[in-house]
Amino acid sequence: MHRSYYKQYYGLERTHWYFLARNEILMTFVxxxxxxxxxxxxxxIGIATGQTSILLSRFGAVTSIEYDGDCVDxxxxxxxxxxx
Numbered sequence: 001m002h003r004s005y006y007k008q009y010y011g012l013e014r015t016h017w018y019f020l021a022r023n024e025i026l027m028t029f030v031x032x033x034x035x036x037x038x039x040x041x042x043x044x045i046g047i048a049t050g051q052t053s054i055l056l057s058r059f060g061a062v063t064s065i066e067y068d069g070d071c072v073d074x075x076x077x078x079x080x081x082x083x084x
Contacts (some may be wrong), residue, residue, distance in 0.1 A: 006074040010049040
């Protein structure tokens with residue numbers, strides 16, 4: 001993927017209606033799965049620009065993995081705590 005795309009995707013993932021609706025659906029589903037459980041340990045593989053990891057961190061400690069080196073470099077600038 002081209003490096004300039006990550007910056008664009010980063011913004012879209014946090015503001016575009018599709019991603020906002022997707023995130024709400026995902027969070028509703030996860031809440032139903034983890035209801036009543038204590039802090040979880042979560043593995044998120046292929047995190048792209050990290051929004052899902054940020055959302056999942058409400059439920060516990062998230063370990064995030066991304067394969068694409070350019071994406072990892074971008075994320076380290078935005079959220080250095082996210083990427084392993």
